[in-house]
Amino acid sequence: MSDLTAGKIPVGISACLTGQKVRYNGGHKQSRYCLDVLQDCFEFKTFCPEVAAGLGIPREPIRLVGLPDELPRALGTNDPSLDATDDLLAVGTEFARQNRDLRGFILMKGSPSCGMERVKVYHPNGMPNTADQGLFVRTLRQTNPELPLEEEARMNDAVLRENFIARVFAYDDWKTSIEPDPSYHAIIQFHSRQKYLLMAHHYEGYRELGRYLADAHQQPLPEVMQHYISRFMHHMRHKATRKTHTNVLMHILGYLKKEIDSECKQELLDAIEQYRQEHVHLVVPLALLKHYVKRFGSDYIRSQTYLNPHPHELGLRNYI
Structure with missing residues (x-):
C-alpha cells in the first residue's frame, strides 16, 4: 500500500x-x-x-x-x-x-x-x-x-482529499481481500487491520462494527458482508479531525509504552501535542511513531492500515 x-x-x-x-x-x-x-x-x-x-x-x-x-x-x-x-x-x-x-x-x-x-x-x-x-x-x-x-x-481541500483517497484504498482492500474468498475470519481480519483508521474517522462507528462482529458468525455470511461494508464505508465518510487523529496516535503509543524508554516516550508525546495544538501537520508525529512501531511494535500494531492508508508518495498527510 x-x-x-x-x-x-x-x-x-x-x-x-x-x-x-x-x-x-x-x-x-x-x-x-x-x-x-x-x-x-x-x-x-x-x-x-x-x-x-x-x-x-x-x-x-x-x-x-x-x-x-x-x-x-x-x-x-x-x-x-x-x-x-x-x-x-x-x-x-x-x-x-x-x-x-x-x-x-x-x-x-x-x-x-x-x-x-x-x-x-x-x-x-x-x-x-x-x-x-x-x-x-x-x-x-x-x-x-x-x-x-x-x-x-x-x-483542493487537504482534509477532503485525504478522506476520499483513504476511502478508495480501504474499499480496494475489501474488494481484493474479502470478496474473492469471503469468510467470517477474513472479515474480522479486515476489521482488525482497519481498526484505527476507522476510529480516526468515526469512533462510534468503530465501536458499532466491533459489537456487530462479536455475534456476526450466527448470521448468513452474505448478510454479514453486505451489512459490514455498507456501515464501514458510511462511517469512513466522516472527516477525521485533529482530535480524532490525536486519540488514535495516543492509542498506538500505548502499544509501545513498555518497549521504549521515558525519553523516547516524551518525544512522542511532545510531537503529538504539537500536532493537537496545530503547530505541525500530522506527518510529524506520525513519522516518529512509525519509526518506533517498526522497531518495537507487535505484528498487530504494524499491520494497522492507519499507519499507511495510502502511498506515502502522495504526501496527503503533509497538509492536514
Missing part, C-alpha cells in the same frame, strides 16, 4: 476532467492533479453520461428543473422540451452495473449529471429554486452506495 508501483486501482472519473473535449461547448475541464498525481496509482475509467445519453458535442446545455421534494428533470436550458432525464438515468444505471470493480469515482462539480451535491435546481418558472445531486450521481449511489465519491474541485 506504500508503493506507487503496485497494481493501479480502478477509479471512475468524469471524462472532461481528463482533458477529453466532451463538455456542452466542446471544451474540457482537465485536472492536472488527477493526471499528474493520481494517475500514478489510479487506473482511470472515463465516462461522460451526457455523451453516453446521446446529447452530442457540442450540445444545448441542460439544467435540473423541478420543485422541492421531487426528482428534478434534466431539461434543455434554452429549449425545455429537451428532456434527457430518462436517458441519463438509464446510462448511469447501466454504467454502475457494468463497473462494480471501481473503487471510487471523481466527479465534475456543479454538473446536472455529475455534480455530487449543491447542483442548482431551477423552478419551472426559470428561477433558481433549491439544490440536489446530479442524475448520474443519483444512479451511482442507488446502484453502489458503498462507492467513494468526490468532486475534483473539493479535493
Whole structure:
C-alpha cells in the first residue's frame, strides 16, 4: 500500500476532467492533479453520461428543473422540451452495473449529471429554486452506495482529499481481500487491520462494527458482508479531525509504552501535542511513531492500515 508501483486501482472519473473535449461547448475541464498525481496509482475509467445519453458535442446545455421534494428533470436550458432525464438515468444505471470493480469515482462539480451535491435546481418558472445531486450521481449511489465519491474541485481541500483517497484504498482492500474468498475470519481480519483508521474517522462507528462482529458468525455470511461494508464505508465518510487523529496516535503509543524508554516516550508525546495544538501537520508525529512501531511494535500494531492508508508518495498527510 506504500508503493506507487503496485497494481493501479480502478477509479471512475468524469471524462472532461481528463482533458477529453466532451463538455456542452466542446471544451474540457482537465485536472492536472488527477493526471499528474493520481494517475500514478489510479487506473482511470472515463465516462461522460451526457455523451453516453446521446446529447452530442457540442450540445444545448441542460439544467435540473423541478420543485422541492421531487426528482428534478434534466431539461434543455434554452429549449425545455429537451428532456434527457430518462436517458441519463438509464446510462448511469447501466454504467454502475457494468463497473462494480471501481473503487471510487471523481466527479465534475456543479454538473446536472455529475455534480455530487449543491447542483442548482431551477423552478419551472426559470428561477433558481433549491439544490440536489446530479442524475448520474443519483444512479451511482442507488446502484453502489458503498462507492467513494468526490468532486475534483473539493479535493483542493487537504482534509477532503485525504478522506476520499483513504476511502478508495480501504474499499480496494475489501474488494481484493474479502470478496474473492469471503469468510467470517477474513472479515474480522479486515476489521482488525482497519481498526484505527476507522476510529480516526468515526469512533462510534468503530465501536458499532466491533459489537456487530462479536455475534456476526450466527448470521448468513452474505448478510454479514453486505451489512459490514455498507456501515464501514458510511462511517469512513466522516472527516477525521485533529482530535480524532490525536486519540488514535495516543492509542498506538500505548502499544509501545513498555518497549521504549521515558525519553523516547516524551518525544512522542511532545510531537503529538504539537500536532493537537496545530503547530505541525500530522506527518510529524506520525513519522516518529512509525519509526518506533517498526522497531518495537507487535505484528498487530504494524499491520494497522492507519499507519499507511495510502502511498506515502502522495504526501496527503503533509497538509492536514
